[in-house]
Amino acid sequence: MVPRAEFESYYGRPVIKAPAWAARDIAGYFFLGGLAGAGSVLAAGAHLTGRGTTATAMKVSSLAAVSLSAAALINDLGRPDRFANMLRVFKPTSPMSVGSWLLSLYGPTAGAAAASAVTGRLPRVGAAATGAAAFLGPAVAAYTGVLAADTAVPAWHGAHRELPHLFTASATAAAAGMALVVGPTCENAPARWAGGLAALAETAVTEAAERRLGTVAETYREGRAGVLLRTARALTVAGALGGAVLGGRCRAGAALSGLALLTGSACTRFGIFAAGIASAEDPRYTVVPQRERVERRQQGAGASGA
């Protein structure tokens, strides 16, 4: 084992402040936003290819998920009565501002798609809304990665290139899982493929993130985050394999695999959230990478000066 880097701190106190966000609200928001966004893409695909039952079910699922996610976000505000201030300005430097605007466009679109599918009314409007939701959905699923990464939290900012990819892969896994749970077996072949591709992508991206994070990757492997992320990987792989082998033949197998994918995605989000908190609370993860950066710079200056 590599010896742990020595570092100094002020009585072991954290340098930065961890967010006061509740895991249930914000990690839950990441999960639900992903489920909704990627679900809209699957819904549009099913709509286009005549897989009607799945299409309707996924539209309803996306509407429910985005409504719950907005509720979670508002619930987490220190002043929930002031949630409308989120749309007071548009700030591209604030992922939360961009996300609020994105949600305020996506939400009604997802709602229209679901309403039309369930009632059978205004099919043209429903089809247009389905298409629009499928274009906005991936943005909803991806931006939350930026939301987390655009902070001083070492485990999130350090992986700022990987986090959006990790979040969309996890979102796809969740939506594929939902499609396996709610869709008939004769319609679920695309969901099985999507679940498999998402599991592959999620594994590859998580590994890339951990490689880049160096010392900070400990926070992905230890404690609560470690347990959650290991569980996430096991469930996601099991769900993808189960879906591929049983999903097309057996209703119960499809539903169980779908549930595994959904739970796996939730564990991924709660795991990444927990890793971020752990990395903010221990000064090691702020000080060591920054100290190394300073030393590299000084060595560089020394070498060029000599």
Added chain:
Amino acid sequence: MSEERVGFFTDTSVCIGCKACEVACKEWNAIPEDGLSLTGMSYDNTQALGASTWRHVAFIEQPTPEGRTQLPLAEGDSGADSGMRWLMSSDVCKHCTHAACLDVCPTGSLFRTEFGTVVVQEDICNGCGYCVPACPYGVIEQRPADGRAFKCTMCYDRLGVGQEPACAKACPTESIQFGPLDELRERAALRVDQLHETGVTEAHLYGDDPEDGVGGDGAFFLLLDKPEVYGLPPDPVVTTRDLPTMWKHAGAAALSLLGGVALSFALAGKGRR
């Protein structure tokens, strides 16, 4: 910025740890009490900057660095070297040139004033808490019972009427110096030279460089040890510096999601359902 940019130069080499700044800040800004606890770790029972602590005096007790002689402080004091020294430093919001808290605030509650400082508007903040993990120095925080975020305003109300901030006014040793930032930077450079000449070779400035990761601090410091010893980050970077890269990756990720699902439908085939 219609006025000259102002700031703080905190010269920790003359800080005596009296905490007059902490008290003056609490009094002037009517900040609520936030716990009267004894930490047991040092004379620092304030512990850190936060929603209800906008000045914080750090106390570090450590072995005297090699080669330093201790001067007798008073007549009759033998000047015997105890082998220990105290470092004291009054920390505050840095009023960063590139302020992450301000960049990420979705409501526009945090804004840049005409004095080049960074201030929260209490009537707009909705307590989303995004500024809290964005600050690379761990300064701003939400007040639990209130929900909104609070931090040093550099006494915006006092600046408006031509007064200096309460903490600087109360400081008996002029450890906290307030003024136009350019002037403070010159004064600080002279002070470092002076200290180096008297043999205090470890004296160095922190946060004075406009080329650093946050574009320089509006409140910068003269330190006698590494920043992390005082609880300061050694190489802070404004997180939004990497935001264009993040948006690019988010765009690519969103497209891969679309592409991946399209591929799944293609692989599944239309006929087989």
